[in-house]
Amino acid sequence: MPKIGQKLVESLRADPARDYKVFDEEIRGFGLRVFPSGKKSWIFQYRHRGGRGGKTERLVIGDAGAMKAEEARTIARRHLAALDRGENPAEARNAARADLSVVQLIERWIDAGCPRAKPGRIGGAFLKEATAQTYRSGLRHHVVPLIGNVKLGKLARADIERMQRRIARRETAADPVASGKARGRIVLSGGEGIAGRITAYFAAVLTWGVREGLLPHNPAEKVHVIPAKRRERYLSAEEVERLGDALAAAEAQGMSPTFTRAIRLIALTGCRKSEALTLRWQDVDLVAGCLRLPDSKTGAKVIPLTTAARAFLASLPRQVNEHDQPVPWVFPAARGGGHAVGITKAFDRVRRLAGFDDDVSLHTLRHSFASAAVAAGGSLFLVGKVLGHSNAATTERYSHVALDPVHAVAELGGQRIATALAAGEARRRGTASADVVEIRDAKRGRRT
Secondary structure (H helix, E strand, O other): OOOHHHHHHHHHHOOOOOOEEEEEEOOOOOOEEEOOOOOOOEEEOOOOOOOOOHHEEEEEEEEEOOOHOOOOOOOHHHHHHHOOOOOOHHHHHHHHHOOOOOHHHHHHHHHHOOOOOOOOOOOOOOOOHHHHHHHHHHHHHHHHHHHOOEEHHHOOHHHHHHHHHHHOOOOEEEEEEOOOOOOEEEEEEOOOOHHHHHHHHHHHHHHHHHHHOOOOOOOOOOOOOOOOOOOOOOOOHHHHHHHHHHHHHHHHHHHHHHHHHHHHHHHHHOOOOOHOOOOOOHHHHHOOEEHHHHHOOOOOEEEEEEEEHHHHHHHHOEEEEOOOOEEEOOOOOOOOOOOOOHHHHHHHHHHHHHHHOOOOOOOHHHHHHHHHHHHHOOOOOHHHHOOOOOHHHHHHHHHHOOOOHHHHHHHHHHHHHHHHHHHHHHOOOOOOOOOOOOOEOOOOOOOO
């Protein structure tokens, strides 16, 4: 790699899938780190035998957007000279990092593109944008107000546990605020469920901070995170009928067919809300009977379509815009060129029409699809594949449903044995009845 100058800096383009580094040929260890977000940072990377077991150290010299190449090169030369004298250039940095606050750590994590705590997980090294938005919102609206000014050098497990308790007590609850998305607002409700999730988000940021050398250890490692309460709510066959009636009633009352159609697709396929709303016609393969999603929560996936789902999609109209050009979305927005939004509010109206309590959500339809497939005899492994679960443990919540057909078979056999036992006892007492059941030996054909 040639000398890193300003022209080279400006020519480097971001890779949306990962960050990468470019090193200078003149100054040993001097380089540029390019993040997926497009941000570029000057770095100095080296090994120091006297510190951290000879592991690689990395110093961030500055933001390449604010610091010119020559200025960064001057600082890198100074670091290299210190290294040649046997000094560790990171010592001064580590002293300064003890002064770094929680809010500064969070903002650095956001600037870095919201990296995953474990980069090797399915879905890449960075959070999906929808998930990243949830993290950013939770951290900024719950963590920062409570412990944002705490210095990393003084951050302790007790601080994090206290923060979790305060969120659980709804001390950070607030009126609806801007969500940061193109449209919509969010409600900061707090509570135990939110507290556990926010604490887990913050622990992931701290793990990244340790990996980046911003703090020596993760103070959240031994924190007891409030576990999430899994919703085991599924719709019965009778409730699914009520849902169908409610969808028809909602349309009759003026609800946009776009919403009722999207709800039907979720019920018929078990897909996630975001997968349904962002579905494009180019991703619908009616010939092969599947949806080919280029991206989802767990990466690219294929959703098989049942006969009913295929017929439903084939019946949907393909809309055109004001220029008579085809709209790419299966469920387009009423205004603008994007996909539909606001389906949660629409479903709440449908839920009330169906007479369901507020424990029924759009995600309940996904659970209902899965439980129906498992109850029909589908294996947990295959149902997990249909739903796109990246972790088999996620599908385990349906394990009790998998016993339903087994119970039915056991009931038939048990009833037969019980009848025969009762008949034998009746004969012994001399009170045999006409209800005696004949059982054949399966191997010898012998009557008993």
